[in-house]
Amino acid sequence: MxxxxxxxxxxxxxxxxxxxxxxxxxxxxxxxxxxxxxxxxxxxxxxxxxxSLLEWDGLTDAKFVGLDNYAYLFKDHFVWRALYHNLIYIVVVPVLTVLISLLLAYLLNNKSYRENAFYKVVYFFTNVLSTVVVALLWSFIFDGTFGLLNGFLELFGLDMNDFYWLGDSRTAIWALVIPMVWGGVGLYVVIFINAISAIPKSLYEAAHLEGARPMTILFRITIPLIRNVIRVCVVFVVLGTLKGFEVIMILTNGGPEGSTDVAGLYMFNLAFGKEAHSYGYASAVGMLLFVILVGAKLIIDKAYPEKEVEF
Incomplete structure (x- = not known):
């Protein structure tokens, strides 16, 4: 070299x-x-x-029909009725689930209750139960003759005359909100507890020294600092409520008279119900639901964007 x-x-x-x-x-x-x-x-x-482009019952030969299933989709009032019920649920269920979970997590994390560990187990216990067990449990609670709800109301002098809450179209859709919220609160309580526990205690101590009230601390410190966690939980609850139908299928199967039917359940009954199967049209309903799910996610991202939070 x-x-x-x-x-x-x-x-x-x-x-x-x-x-x-x-x-x-x-x-x-x-x-x-x-x-x-x-x-x-x-x-x-x-x-x-x-x-979704076929006319097919799963047994006979499939027939290609192009966009006919989608054309009929927009004229099918059963689809729009089901989507209207979906809209009610995605407005009510996520709001109640997130608010209740957030409040319980805040209390458990900031109050020195001796039973805190027990409460955490109790709240999460609902997520250990399967959806079938949760639905059957609430079917007994809503029962008109032996139900716990009617028995509880009778303690306050309200005789419901064996009223079956899931058998009346005026009350069935709202009664189903309760098991949906009850079954989801436990998981989000645990998530919010972990998020709140990551907030430095010095911020709460400074707020207490300034004389801030508990609700002021919740809305001025806790919620702003865990807003990204809340955002993710809202996305999960909204999308889960949109595509979920198991509790409704077990408790009412869309009845009475279709007053609790949702898009996912309608699609399931089209494909696997007791009547004539229609896999092609059910797939078209599924594609519509997929578009709505993507649209809901984009709307949440636009209305509630993720922001960097520093402690």
Whole structure:
């Protein structure tokens, strides 16, 4: 090598082998999740788009009808009735669920109750129960003859005359809100407790020294500092309420007279109900619901954008 000439750079021995090992490791680590996503999410969604263009009952040969299912979709008043019920639920259920969860989490995190650990277990217990168990539990509570709700009202002198809360179209849709909220509060209480516990105690101590009231601290300190967590929870509750129908199916199956039907349940009954199956049209309803879900997510992102919060 001549003087003043820079030495040639050489790759360290084994660097190529290490890169290959890293690539193999990443493939092995990602492949199961990617395969599961393709098989159970991406592929069914693609096939749903295809099925929505067919007239098919699942048994006979499918007939390609193009956009006819979508044309009929906009004339089907049952779909719009179901979506109207969805709208009621996504306005009422997320508001009640988030507000109740936030208030309970705030009390448990900032009040020195001796039973705090017990309360946390009790609130989360509803999430341990399956949806079927929750629905059956509330079916007994709403029962007209032996129901706990009517028995409780009778203690205050209100004789309901064996009134069945889920059998009347005036009360059924509102009665279903209760198990939906009750079944979801526990999870969000735990989430909000963890979020609130991350807020520095010095902020609360300074607020107490300034004479701030509990509600002032809640709305001026706690909520602004965990707004991103609240935003995520609102998204989860709204999307879960839009696509969920299990509790409604078990308790009322959309009745009485369709007064509690929702889009997800209507789609399910079209495809798997006791009457004639219509997988093609059910897939078209599913595509409409998918568009609404995406639209709801975009609206939430626009109306309640994520902001960086510093303690």
């Amino acid at each position: 001549n003087a003043g000439q820079a030495p040639l750079s050489r790759k360290p021995h084994g660097s190529g082998k290490a890169a290959k090992q890293k690539a193999v490791f990443l493939i092995v680590a990602i492949a199961p999740s990617l395969l599961g996503y393709v098989l159970f999410t991406l592929y069914p969604n693609i096939m749903s788009v295809y099925y």
